[in-house]
Amino acid sequence: MRIKQIYPTYRQTRCLHYSQSSLALSSAKEHSPLVGTKPVNTVTLIPGDGVGAELMGSVQMIFKQIGVPVQWEELFVSETSSSRSASLDDVLKSIRKNQVCLKGVISSGHGVSGVSGELETLNMKMRRALDLFAYVVHAKSIPGLLTRHNDLDFVVVREQLEGEYSALEHESVPGVVESLKIITRGRSERIAKFAFDYAIKHGRKKVTAVHKANIMKLGDGQFLQSCEEISELYPSIALETMIIDNCCMQLVSNPWQFDVMVMPNLYGNIVDNIAAGLVGGAGVVPGENYSEDYVIYEPGARHSFHEGVGRNIANPTAILLAASKMLAHLNLHHFSSALSSAVYEVFKSGKVRMRDMGGQATSIDFTKAILQAIRL
């Protein structure tokens, strides 16, 4: 039984990913107002901490220069500087209105006394409030950026609402702390279905479910069972299961075997970062957060790179590729492919190279090079 493909109208494009994955097809929503004769999309922009503001500068500069019909609604959000930050309610209101957001990385301090004194971080609260259940990192090698493993192209789908990130901890006896990891059938099925739908949509052949069910028999056992049940609905996509430690070993010795990977929260965090490292680092991989109604684009490996603040050395590739994916989602395909082609061309030509490619170019130099390479 194949899930019916939906060929959408302009407005329905935004719902394509998640309306396929939600078990009931959702209907499109009214959003972009018409200004003059050209529709303008309003997108929430959250620069985030660390080098976020600089990276957003790159995006905004390029968009303005090439005339992308996107209007930014900028919000300063930070957990570590919470007094100056916009409130969570304002952020949620904005994202619910615009439905699309481009964001930098919001750092969470560590330790209970670290920042807010609460166990749940601001990121977690945002994701839960907006039901952003899926996090997708597309690890694709960039020709011209040589790494130990070239020609990689796989996707990591991570359940990001539950698992180890449930923020349910208590000290039962002094010196003994219990942390609860929650796995539910509903969310496991939802993420599995998302992964398979993604595979179908993007012409992928195999989904690998990553788990540790030999140790966490009930918890990860439930996750695995959900993956197996959902895979029966997709006979054209193969399901493979792999234990997380073996998976990490395989990623560094034979990463070409992977196609789409699906896993619970913590393993997703680990594999996302390994994948980013394999293709060139945190500066080159984009990430997408999906719920049934909203999408948030951000740098894939989620590191705020504090050491790079003010030094003009942060690589804008990750945020630009994320912005390119966002443009495709907004149905601005021409701009989307022009931007991503320009990024790939700059890497391929190798004339302007940043630190992670062995060169000396600054972020601004690199951004300008990409701008010049754009062919509309």
Place this chain on the structure above:
Amino acid sequence: MASRILKSLFATVKISKTGTQLYSQDVRTVTLIPGDGIGPEISAAVQKIFSSAKVPVEWEAVDVTPVKAPDGRMVIPQKAIDSVNKNKIGLKGPLATPVGKGHQSLNLALRKTFNLYANVRPCRSIEGYKTPYDDVDLVTIRENTEGEYSGIEHVIVDGVVQSIKLITEVASRRVAEFAFRYAVANNRKSVTAVHKANIMRMSDGLFLQCCREAAEKFPEVQFDEMYLDTVCLHMVQDPKKYDVLVMPNLYGDILSDLCAGLIGGLGVTPSGNIGENGAAIFESVHGTAPDIAGQDKANPTALLLSACMMLKHMGLGTYGSKIEKAAFEAIKNKETRTADLGGKATCSQFTDAVCRYVD
């Protein structure tokens, strides 16, 4: 409490370079658990190499196949337990985990019986065996008794499962102090605590706090703390940044396997489990490979390197280094390398080559 015991030990016993009790140069007895599958062949290989190198070690082989206890449970035979308790040092080959109810996981049983609280895996790039990573030289130290592997799970309501991760101050402190002592004893420059205290604020926060406190007692060793995802990200790009890594159970499991993958897999990675009161069991962490058992195809490198680790732990480091060097020489040469590393030699040919190089 562990530090008190150690202090009393230090007061009465001379300490060797590796931080362990120095025994006289009499022959020491070590418990040997050959294991299943390729276990017996590789254990025999190690014994042969040890006798070529004239290592003052005597082997006491035991069988750990579970037997039925009087109360009906399947337990490790008392003979095996007594042997390890007496000798304190053990070398273990791969064990097949029996599938089915009623059997305790043997590894778990050994760990509980001897209170093996730290798992140490030194990962060093092997000269003869080329992988995309050739500058790896780090050690992962993993807390072995608690954390995510506490095995406490419940189904709260149908479709909702809760797994409990337990972190205690006692265990965290114990493994943190071990990590620093290990670093000092083995001339390592820094210890990095790997955690996710930004997400699991209380549990990893406690672990981190114990590491920080242990760091203050060892000012000569540099201390760093890093998030698990940052470590993974940089590990696959530039592994030579890392020296000694200490972490709770699950992260340790994943990271130690990741590092094993960097140097060539479980077939060439040594591993040691350290317990209290000087007990330690060294093992090879690969599987039993039943498909090649008995065909002289197995690669004894993992078990051999673990045995060398064991010698260093016992204060017989000179023998350990000698055998290690011989093993690396044998791997460098394509003629004497085993098939799984891309060579042509059989297990016995490799063993003979190492014996030759040792002399």
